[in-house]
Amino acid sequence: MIEIRGLTKVYGRTQTPAVNKLDLEINDGEIMGFAGLNGAGKTTTIRLISGIIFPSGGNVLVNGKDIVKNKIDASKNIGWVPELPNFEPNSKPVPLLKYYAGFYGLKGSEVEDKIEKLLKRFHIWDARTKKLKDYSQGMKKRFSIAAAMIGDPQNYLFDETLNGLDPEGVRNMRDFMIQLKKDGKSVFLSSHILSELENVADRIAIIRKGQLIKVLERGELSTLGTTVIRVRIQNMDNGAMNILEKYGRVESYGDSLIVRDISISAEEAPRVNRELNQNDYNVPYFEITGEDLEDYFIGLVGENR
């Protein structure tokens, strides 16, 4: 289990925080998707959790151990899979995994058996005599997963791991993550491929400019396809809000509004626009649409926001 409390990272005094007061929990046996645009703070968050960089504020507890104050114990339960695996290029996989295993106190035949199983599981056993610099990107990624698993941690951090994988690789990864979940591990998966998050994640945390803006439950994901009304009202006031709230739950994002869980059918929905017009509200944008995750995501974190 990973508990993130008020996590903040500021790189420079004059810069906006890369991560700003982030609160999140990733439970055992759960896959938590982590979505955000480029530069939103996903990778920074993962690097903070893994102990590579230090937080400017807040803390991260890995199975109850603080990643800064109790790094050794916390790191025993972290498996980090970076977006771009970066290993000593002249190393070969077996000696490098042995080196990593030593930090977990593993040695002898135990570690050799484990390495063999991992390399076979990720289909790089036959390439074990090659140097890592001769590995393809996909092989490196698979090796980095094996490297993350060498200490059998309780928590896994996947940073854009699905990027660059072929469809088979994506499917294998998905199956692998689901297996981790079944094994009671917690998985934190950042990705741009929202459909994949949708496929595997129990929850999806959405981050924008370093701030957590939404955590979607699995149940909410299933209702994203229902009809919603997207509307922008230039002279927005409480009266307009009252009108919209008669028809459903209103979420406000600046001057844009989304009405969810509408109480009328899609065919009847245009009457909402009529009522707004009749009450002298200027409505430059009104759309009745079925929503998917991507729409929802763009709506939340899009450039215009």
Add this chain to the structure above:
Amino acid sequence: MRDFFYDFRRTFTGKFTIVMIVLIVLSSVGISYAGAVLSSSGSSGASPQATAYILPEIYQAHDGGYNFSLYAVNGYGQPVTGLDLNTNVSLLNYTINVKSVQSSVVSMANFTEKTNGQGFSYFSIGGNSSVNLVQLNYHAVYKNGLGAFQRTAELFINNNTVTFAPNTISASYKILKNSTNVLYTMKVANPSSQYLANEFVYYAAPNGTPSPTLNVYYHVSNGTSSSSLPPASISNFTLYKSISGSDHYVLTLPLTKTANLKQVSVALTNSTGTILGGNTDAFYSSVSTAAVLQALLQVPYEFLIPIIGIFSAYFYYGKDKTSGVLESVITRPVTKGRLFMSRYVGSAVTFLLALLIAIFLSDYVLLHYTGSLMSWTSFFGIVFGYTIEAIAFSGIMYILAQFVKSQGALLGIGIGLFFLLVFVWGVIVDAILYLLHTNVATSAGYSLSITLGAISPTFYPSMITSYVTGYYPPTFGITSSSTAPLFSASSLGITLTSVVAVGIVWILIPSLISFLLARSRD
């Protein structure tokens, strides 16, 4: 701390460590060997220590035969064991008159002996009443064939008078027939000081009989002539001490280093004041192993040690840090601080081990040429001096690695640092001294020069050498005829305290700074 020791062990047994140790050891031993071979084949010949001094004794036995005893000592007056001695003994009938000199060989024999654990070689030959001259030719081959020499010693027998005339080293030789004895005295090198020699005394008597009480007198003068003969008088001599109970002595006279290059006469008397032996020599020790090694390694090490320091920091830590490879390790159960320290300590221990092996083996290589090993003080002085220099250079690189973000930039800055501190720093110091109108021939000028020089780690080996030798310029005295001004190290502030303090600064400050940066920076 398990993570620290684990990564330290891995660092210490890594490929680069092995390469570094092999590089330092092979280069040092190779340089020592090549340098020693070249120097011993030069016109000046091998150093005095490269020659084992042979002190012959010939005793005429009661049956008329002759017993030979050859005692071998090195340039420090220490017995040389395992020395191959090829000897040829001729018993001659020798006549001399106004018209001619005639000699006929009565008998001849060859002996091949090796000196025993005490440095002695013994053999005998039967005698003849017609023999009045015993001629002993001995040829020693010192270990690997170098330092070979040939000497002839002759024993004239004329009734009851025996004279002995070896055309060998500048020692005083006499031999007395049968149960009488002889005193050899000569100057030998002092392993603890390159500036002052020791006096060697060998009391040759049958069966290694210890000497009776001998009074040792000495006198320092500004003269220039050396003599293997005892002084005629000891009227203005100072009594050093009385010796007895052994057949050989190495005496360190109570001289200050101001006696360096001056003539020191030594006389030994019996209890009644009769002069039995002695000699006069300029009391400097011309060459020691430390001097040879220091001279041979100084220039190559001036380049090698900083390069090793810089590249080790790069390969052990900087390369991985700047390339991001270290991140895959940092996510393991290890802290950044301990990971840094394991690499830093691993490299420091590697330097120490490599230099210990290198200097130790070089010392043994030079043993064949100088005939002696370095003193422990000189040995550790050289080892620690260069180890700390390497640690200092690597420490600076470890600091830089915390800020520089690319491998190329880090390596480039490291090489720039090498040029600055190795090549340019001396020029900068000279320029500063020039601008300050400082006279470097004065003690104050030298002090300032040393202070400025100490800003570069390249100075540290010289500093430690100066402390060990007691003098600045900091050499072990490869030559005795240097006209450069010589300052007492302590007068320039080079004391045990300053040497230790500067060493600690070079070890601790860069490591502490880089450690704090490593554990607190992303």
